[in-house]
Amino acid sequence: MRFQREGLLLWPLILISGVVMQAAAQHSDDSGESHTYAIHRANSDNPRTTSTEPLNSCGDSLSVALQQGTPEFPCWANIRTVERWNTAAIVSGLQPGSDQPVELPKYAPSTFKMTLGGLSGFSFPNAGPGKAYGGLGAAAGIIERRRWQFMAEDGGGLADFQVGGGDYLVGLNRAAIRATGEFNPRWTWQGSATSTYGTDAARVVAPLDFRQVGDSGVPAAETVVYGLHSGRVTTGEEGGKLRYEDSRRSYWDFSGTHTYTQYNADDFFVQTARARVEYLHALTPTTGIGLYGNGEHQTGPLDCSIGGAGVRWLDAWGTRANLNISGGVNGAGSSCGKRVQFTGTAAIYVKMTQFTDLYLSGGRGLSDGILEHTVFLGTGAAGVRHSFHRVADIRASVNGIQGVDPVTKQSYHGAFADGSLHYRMGLGFSQEIEIRHYKVAGTPTNDRTIAVFTLWWTPGRTTDTTTTRASLR
Numbered sequence: 001m002r003f004q005r006e007g008l009l010l011w012p013l014i015l016i017s018g019v020v021m022q023a024a025a026q027h028s029d030d031s032g033e034s035h036t037y038a039i040h041r042a043n044s045d046n047p048r049t050t051s052t053e054p055l056n057s058c059g060d061s062l063s064v065a066l067q068q069g070t071p072e073f074p075c076w077a078n079i080r081t082v083e084r085w086n087t088a089a090i091v092s093g094l095q096p097g098s099d100q101p102v103e104l105p106k107y108a109p110s111t112f113k114m115t116l117g118g119l120s121g122f123s124f125p126n127a128g129p130g131k132a133y134g135g136l137g138a139a140a141g142i143i144e145r146r147r148w149q150f151m152a153e154d155g156g157g158l159a160d161f162q163v164g165g166g167d168y169l170v171g172l173n174r175a176a177i178r179a180t181g182e183f184n185p186r187w188t189w190q191g192s193a194t195s196t197y198g199t200d201a202a203r204v205v206a207p208l209d210f211r212q213v214g215d216s217g218v219p220a221a222e223t224v225v226y227g228l229h230s231g232r233v234t235t236g237e238e239g240g241k242l243r244y245e246d247s248r249r250s251y252w253d254f255s256g257t258h259t260y261t262q263y264n265a266d267d268f269f270v271q272t273a274r275a276r277v278e279y280l281h282a283l284t285p286t287t288g289i290g291l292y293g294n295g296e297h298q299t300g301p302l303d304c305s306i307g308g309a310g311v312r313w314l315d316a317w318g319t320r321a322n323l324n325i326s327g328g329v330n331g332a333g334s335s336c337g338k339r340v341q342f343t344g345t346a347a348i349y350v351k352m353t354q355f356t357d358l359y360l361s362g363g364r365g366l367s368d369g370i371l372e373h374t375v376f377l378g379t380g381a382a383g384v385r386h387s388f389h390r391v392a393d394i395r396a397s398v399n400g401i402q403g404v405d406p407v408t409k410q411s412y413h414g415a416f417a418d419g420s421l422h423y424r425m426g427l428g429f430s431q432e433i434e435i436r437h438y439k440v441a442g443t444p445t446n447d448r449t450i451a452v453f454t455l456w457w458t459p460g461r462t463t464d465t466t467t468t469r470a471s472l473r
Helices: 060-064 075-078 201-206 219-225
Strands: 110-121 131-144 148-163 166-182 187-199 212-213 216-219 232-247 250-263 269-284 286-300 304-317 321-332 340-351 357-367 376-388 394-402 411-424 429-440 448-457
Touching: 060 110, 060 340, 060 429, 110 232, 148 216, 187 201, 201 232, 201 321, 216 357, 216 376, 216 394, 219 304, 219 394, 219 411, 219 429, 286 321, 286 357
Parallel strands: none
Antiparallel strands: 110 131, 110 448, 131 148, 148 166, 166 187, 187 232, 212 216, 232 250, 250 269, 269 286, 286 304, 304 321, 321 340, 340 357, 357 376, 376 394, 394 411, 411 429, 429 448
């Protein structure tokens, strides 16, 4: 079913309301800082956040509803981010983008969680009238053994939305799986797969897709183009990696990934394959350096092949801040535009206080089809978050993307801004109120501001998320 871009497609509804908010705010102490080697430090799979810390390592309300963000149960953003590991635990902000080491918790309990909810939204006048009602649900689980770990998550929903005098049934589903393990103390492995399928315009108000930057989940770079296409969207990635521990301070990483993006109504399909070899070495307990070689090929209307080498710099200041910069020079095919192309990423995460953190990220690389006319894509993002003693938190973020058509030389750019208030309620309920703004230059119908209200309910949830679970070994 095709939908006009002028129509604002709104997603699910508030299923239940009138729940009383918790009256007593909970105070907590900041966790102690620890110093380990830069390429072997605590990472996103084992975040420093515990049930007593005010700032959860998950930035999205879905992960909070699923009681994620503990060492035993990482966030949705951790399971979704799959490609490049590194020890600073910072992602590039570029899809598919991820940087995580493999460190297997020993004898950790297996866990399964589910949540149900609803979402309602309305558009401000600049986007045209529209509203919708529906429901959604999600489930996530981890199975732990001594030498391997398996994580899976699936979330989606259906909605009846009303726009342009008609009623339309739309849906969206996101899923991800990841397995990590070790052959022996020196060799570890990881395999991952993610997918998104549904009506593209439904993403405008559906729960946002998140990636990990430092100790916080943040909106993915491609949020800028949500709702830009009138039909269905299908995206995904599969990847695998081997890591060899050369010494206590050194690693070799061997990785390969395959991504795909399809816009059904536009008859657009792009695939990207990547291979990478990287050497990481800790110069000091808080500083690391890496050297890498890479080869990448993008198919379809954005055909391009590149190959080159680069360097990576990692730095950390206790558990309060970390920095990750990587970049290199690539030789490129004639269809890429210029014969020499620079690609790289940079990100910094800062925990300013016990209750406040911020991040900055940017990068340039193959577009993976996020923008239909650009072979390469530049991204930038920034955000800040503050917690009110674990009862409520606020978040503000902005994402920007930019690319150039190598044939026509026309520039394409857009931005996404988001403000969110999320608070916990009694009896397993939590509520999120968001204001989202989307704008892509040259597409007036994709300049819109939307209010979204989401209510989650988690069966069996208690005030303290630390519960005793049986271990499956």
